[in-house]
Amino acid sequence: MYERLENMIKFDNVTKNYSGGIVALDNINIHIQKGEFVFIVGQSGAGKSTFVKMLLKEEPPTKGEIFIEDTKLSDLHSRRVPQLRRKMGVVFQDFRLLSKKTVYENVAYSMEIIGAKPKEVRKRVPLILSMVGLSNRAKLYPDQLSGGEQQRVSIARAMINNPTLLVADEPTGNLDPETSWEIMRLLKQFNRNGTTIVMATHDQNIVDAMEMRVIELVNGKVVRDQAKGVY
Amino acid sequence: MKYYSINETLKSLFRNRMMSLASISSVVASLLVLGIIMSVILNINSFSEGIKHQFDSIDVYIQEDLTKNEILTLGESIQNINGVHSIIFETKDQALENLKIDFEEYSYLLEGLEYNPFPNTYIINLDDVIYADSIVNQLKNLQGIEEVKYYKDLVNRIIDLTSYVRNIGLVLTLFLAGIATFIINNTIKLTINARRREISIMKYVGATSWYIRWPFILEGTILGLIGALISTGIIYLIYSYSFQLFTSQFYVVFAAYMLNVKTIAKEILALNLIIGTGIGALGSLVSIRKYLNV
Numbered sequence: 001m002y003e004r005l006e007n008m009i010k011f012d013n014v015t016k017n018y019s020g021g022i023v024a025l026d027n028i029n030i031h032i033q034k035g036e037f038v039f040i041v042g043q044s045g046a047g048k049s050t051f052v053k054m055l056l057k058e059e060p061p062t063k064g065e066i067f068i069e070d071t072k073l074s075d076l077h078s079r080r081v082p083q084l085r086r087k088m089g090v091v092f093q094d095f096r097l098l099s100k101k102t103v104y105e106n107v108a109y110s111m112e113i114i115g116a117k118p119k120e121v122r123k124r125v126p127l128i129l130s131m132v133g134l135s136n137r138a139k140l141y142p143d144q145l146s147g148g149e150q151q152r153v154s155i156a157r158a159m160i161n162n163p164t165l166l167v168a169d170e171p172t173g174n175l176d177p178e179t180s181w182e183i184m185r186l187l188k189q190f191n192r193n194g195t196t197i198v199m200a201t202h203d204q205n206i207v208d209a210m211e212m213r214v215i216e217l218v219n220g221k222v223v224r225d226q227a228k229g230v231y
Numbered sequence: 232m233k234y235y236s237i238n239e240t241l242k243s244l245f246r247n248r249m250m251s252l253a254s255i256s257s258v259v260a261s262l263l264v265l266g267i268i269m270s271v272i273l274n275i276n277s278f279s280e281g282i283k284h285q286f287d288s289i290d291v292y293i294q295e296d297l298t299k300n301e302i303l304t305l306g307e308s309i310q311n312i313n314g315v316h317s318i319i320f321e322t323k324d325q326a327l328e329n330l331k332i333d334f335e336e337y338s339y340l341l342e343g344l345e346y347n348p349f350p351n352t353y354i355i356n357l358d359d360v361i362y363a364d365s366i367v368n369q370l371k372n373l374q375g376i377e378e379v380k381y382y383k384d385l386v387n388r389i390i391d392l393t394s395y396v397r398n399i400g401l402v403l404t405l406f407l408a409g410i411a412t413f414i415i416n417n418t419i420k421l422t423i424n425a426r427r428r429e430i431s432i433m434k435y436v437g438a439t440s441w442y443i444r445w446p447f448i449l450e451g452t453i454l455g456l457i458g459a460l461i462s463t464g465i466i467y468l469i470y471s472y473s474f475q476l477f478t479s480q481f482y483v484v485f486a487a488y489m490l491n492v493k494t495i496a497k498e499i500l501a502l503n504l505i506i507g508t509g510i511g512a513l514g515s516l517v518s519i520r521k522y523l524n525v
Contacts, residue, residue, distance in 0.1 A: 082439045085437035099429070100426075109433075110437070
């Protein structure tokens with residue numbers, strides 16, 4: 001199935017301890033290849049959010065090394081973190097849209113920060129908005145949209161710069177089942193076009209129906225890593 | 232890059248208009264108080280400068296028995312003293328005439344004078360009052376001088392008063408600038424606190440710290456600028472009103488030294504622009520710092 005096996009994400013013996021003796025991640029080894037669609041599942045507090053935070057270099061691991069493509073995160077200067085985050089799109093449970101910006105501006109912002117030309121921005125933003133089905137919502141503000149629409153905006157924002165990796169932290173957590181499936185269809189479509197997708201979730205129905213690779217965390221340990229798995 | 236920043240700034244100022252208004256109000260309030268105090272200080276300064284100029288001359292009474300040539304030589308030696316700007320020779324007859332003119336209604340009293348009691352006089356204009364003492368000392372070494380008249384105490388008192396006013400003004404200005412910085416800094420902190428989420432989202436999508444910072448700094452600067460202009464406008468109105476009141480109804484003595492509206496407006500505008508924009512920009516820069524570490 002895979003033409004080339006290229007490392008997208010590699011966790012090498014990663015442990016994360018928080019103060020107070022809490023072990024969020026316990027000696028984790030995960031390899032994710034380019035083009036994969038991976039679910040990270042587990043109860044609340046199993047370590048899914050910590051896993052995502054490590055990927056974004058929001059916090060450093062206590063032990064072990066994390067690689068994204070060829071970048072060793074511990075070698076990455078904090079000033080270079082923006083560059084890392086531009087390589088990946090991120091989608092959150094609570095959407096995290098800029099409330100004072102319109103749908104269009106929220107998506108355009110991601111292009112502007114990488115120094116894209118205004119002409120390029122005007123061309124690409126409408127394109128991606130039509131891909132997520134929000135062309136007629138461009139001028140509205142986030143609080144004028146439904147939850148599903150807001151999540152589609154955040155996916156458009158995550159994908160506007162063609163990242164090789166999309167990290168989604170409980171993207172369907174605040175949505176009803178119907179809307180959740182719209183989001184999953186979008187993610188699947190981007191995955192088919194080559195984007196690696198790592199999605200933390202505890203939505204059993206979705207995981208079971210998608211039949212993708214499943215990595216299960218319990219108390220910060222990987223207890224299962226299964227291709228075409230179920231919850 | 233710059234284009235986005237300015238665009239961002241103007242949009243964001245409008246969309247956060249309640250906070251913008253609050254910031255501008257606090258800038259206006261602080262600069263207003265500062266401006267009023269400054270205009271009072273400037274006026275007192277100008278008043279004391281003016282008074283000082285009226286009394287900064289030294290009168291040198293010349294001995295009665297000097298010949299014309301000796302008087303001329305004396306004049307040259309005085310002219311050569313360091314700090315002497317110019318000298319005027321006033322004959323005893325002129326002095327008497329001046330007195331008659333100054334006290335016109337009593338001039339009949341002078342008619343009965345059997346001789347002219349006034350000495351011939353050199354009136355020395357100084358470069359600056361600070362030379363007064365040294366000039367008076369050097370005059371003592373010259374021949375042919377009857378007496379040196381100098382309003383030393385008065386001038387000294389004015390010099391003291393001037394520097395006193397200046398010092399108090401400086402302290403007051405620094406104090407008020409401090410308060411203004413505090414108020415504006417707090418308002419900006421409130422603004423930024425309300426937008427903490429926004430900043431963290433910007434970090435998540437990969438914006439660099441400077442990319443996030445620029446619009447905020449520009450915002451602070453523009454808020455400070457608007458505040459400076461408004462407060463200068465208000466001071467202009469207040470000052471032209473009081474200027475009219477003073478010059479038409481009150482003491483002419485003080486009004487004669489009152490700085491005109493244009494001069495004050497220029498000084499206050501420059502001061503307000505510097506302080507307003509400076510505080511705005513600096514306030515943003517300082518307040519945003521701790522929210523940038525996401």
